Structure formats: structure tokens, C-alpha cells
Amino acid sequence: MEKWRVIDTGLRSAAQNIALNRALLEARQAEEIPSTLRFLRFTPSALLGYHQSAEQELNLDYCRAHGVEVQRRITGGGAIYFDETQIGWELYLHKRDVGTTDMQAIARRICHAAATAISVLGVDARFRPRNDIEVDGRKISGTGGAFDGNALLFQGTLLIDFDVEKMLRVLRIPAEKLSDKAIASARERVANLKELLGRQPDVALVKSYIVEAFESEFGVEFSDGDLTLSEHARYQGALREIETPDWVHLVTRPLSDMPILEAAQKFPGGLLRASVTFDTGTQTIRQVWFTGDIFVSPRRTVADLEAVLRDLPIGRLASRIEEFFARRPVDMLSLTPNDFLTVVRLALKQPLLAHNP
């Protein structure tokens, strides 16, 4: 059976962890290392997706005041808050390991395997397109990838315990201020293992399940290893580039190009509020949060709707909402799919009123 390597690089700064991403991806591309599963942890960090701007995604004043390191990943996706209460897992693979050039299929396959590992702990974890793993509609793991030639890096988080309030302070997300209500509404969208299980999970056991799930998915056997000399050398070079303001600010866009727009309307089915993070440059909805005095069953419907509206060009809003509700039975009393469309459109009409710190 083919042997892959598993390594655990422990608790590190964001710059070190991202330099290791670069180093291991390069080493895999150069065929210097076998395919590898890496576990990692972070000191408190705000991690941007490769193409994101710190000004638009983060509360930089808060990060500075509270020692939260700001860094840029080499992988795609959105900004996340990462600290000691989470673990990271990453696969470094060769394209021949996955047998397809369909990148979405690769992401799906890896996420399904990771969800299987999490489910063994006794929670019902599932892949949610495009790149989350969720438990009953609440996100427990986010993922992203990078590739270079024939080498792939796919990485994910896993929330063991999680400080939702800290996340709300670090990330610029469309929650209505930092009220108890906002925190409660964030808790409806994010889950962690400790809360779901009612006890602190054994992290070593969690890792062993992840190892077994990937062994079974790819038909390989992992053996423990360490960083090689060539990885160390590549790491030093990468760190010199990544631990710099130039890298962190590689992409900068003004805050005013991405306002958070809000609207609320009373419908026969209740009061519905939408907070929309809107990218004016690409005319794309980055993220929507719905709150309000509404009844929706199953409860996860709202989180699922928010997930399908992520990174959506504005012209596809109506059809996306229509398709979403056409595909599932939902009980909303007298609230209608069109009410969701109406309140988002209302929010998008008031760019000049938006002022968000």
C-alpha cells in the first residue's frame, strides 16, 4: 500500500504556518516529499484569503490592540479568525493522487472524508457546497486550496472550542453591532465540537480519526514523519517573503468599496432584516446575514440560504433565491421566498447610507 506522511508542526505564528504552506507545496511540486497530511495550530491570527484586502475584511484596530496577527493565506476563500481553540489540517497531494482535474470534485472528496472523521465523534457533519463542513446547518470547518503545477494543497479548520465573540470583533461581518443578539445569531451559524458533544473532545483522538478517514478515502497508509531538510530550506526562504508588510498588504482595496448595507421590512410573515456585504467593484454580494422576527422550519434553511448567496453576482440574486426554495420543502408560515429577495434588494439600494467601522 502506498505510504503517505503525517506531520504535526504544533502551535506556531500565522507567518510561520503560511510559510510552511508555501514550502511544503513547493517541495511536493518538486517531488521532494511524499503526499503529506499536516496538522497545525495558530496563535491568535486573522487570516485573509489570498485575494482579500485587510482593510475590507478585518477590524484592524481591534487586531492591533489585542495582539491578533494579521496574515494572508496562499489559499482562496474568506477571512477567518484562528486561535489555539482550533486545529488545522492540510493535505499536500500530487494530481495523480486524486485522478481528476475537476477542482470542485477534489474539494468535495476531501471535505466528505473530513466530515466522515468528524462524524465518528458522534455529530452529524456534512459537506456543504461550496467549501464548508457543517453540523445541522452550522459551520464547523472551513476550507480552501492552492495549486502549483501538479501539486495541490487543500486545507481546513476544525473548531474544537471557539470564541464567537472574539470572531465577531476580529472579522468585519454583517452582524448588527456587537449586541447579545448578534452573538446569539453568530452562534446559530457556527458550531464547535465542545459545545456539540457537551465535553472537551480528545484532540489526539480527533486527529487519529482524520488520519483514518483520509487513509480510507485514498487507499493509503500514513506514517509519522518530520520536516525534511529541503522543506526547512524552502521554509526559511518563504518566511522572508511572508513575514513582511508587503505580503500582508499584497492586495489593498478601500473599505468604501465594500460597504455593509442593511435593510429591514415588515412582511405579513414577520419582520425580516438583511445585512449585506457588497463588493461595489465586481457588483458581487460577498455575504448576507438574515435576522428578524420570523419562523422558518427547518431552522437551518436560513444558514443554507446564506451559503448559496455567498460571492454571488448581483444579477443572479433573484434566480438563485428562486432555485434555492424550489428545491426544498420549507415551512415559513406566511413568509415567502420573494420576501428574502425584497429585503436584500432594499439593502442594495442604499449604498450611500452605509457607514461601517
Place this chain on the structure above:
Amino acid sequence: MATVKGCNIPDDLYYNVENNVWARREADGSVTIGMTAYAAALAGQIVSCTPKKVGRSVEQNKSAATVESGKWVGPVKAPVAGEVIAVNAALASSPATINADPYGSGWMVKLKPANWDGDSGGLVTGAAVAAAFEAKMNAEGFAGCQA
């Protein structure tokens, strides 16, 4: 003009087939580069593109731009070495142009080539283009570009 498995691969351009990128020598001696229709089809809807900055030098087969689709980030590798003299600023607000018009308005970077004659010798052009891409698509199990 060549069409391979439904993908438009113009035979008057120069290709690094392995890296799935094209180059076009302009009348003023500069070189325009971008992703092929096949590369764009593999990526799916492109949501971001960050080119190297004007004034930077790029080595042959090193990243001249970085694109993101479906949360995957990857490099677009320069078919020839050179200095970046222009970038397609329109892609910042409409990255999907790369999918819609990869050889026209979806161009990414213009280079002042360091050694066109030397570097372009290893690129594929003309009648050999279609067969080279067909072989690549077959090896990678690619079904075809969607209309």
C-alpha cells in the same frame, strides 16, 4: 483557428501546453499573455485575478498572475521571461472576462520580453497546437469545453 474538444485554441498564438498559457507577440515587440480556454474551463468561474505589478520582472514559467476560482488559488505562469509593462486592470472588476474571452479582453499581463527568440523556441504554435492540446486533454480525462 483550432477547436479542440469544444475549446477554442487559436493556432496563431504561442503556447506552453503543460502550463496551459498563451503568448502573443505584438507588433511593437511586447508580449501579451493569458490563460487558455481549456485552463479557464478547468478552473470554472474565475472570481479574482491579481497580476504581478508593473515594473516587476518575471522569469519564464514563473507566476505572472494569480487567479482564484471555487476557493482554489493558482498561478498563471509566464510562457516567456520579461518585465511587466502593463496589466489588464479591467479584470479586477470583471474577472469572469477570463472565462468569456480568454484570448481577447481576458488577457492578463503584457511583458517586455527578455529573450523572445530564445524563450519562444520551446513554445508550441501553428499546426502542432491542436494535437498537443488534444493529447493533454486526453491524458487529463477532460470531457470538453461547454458551449
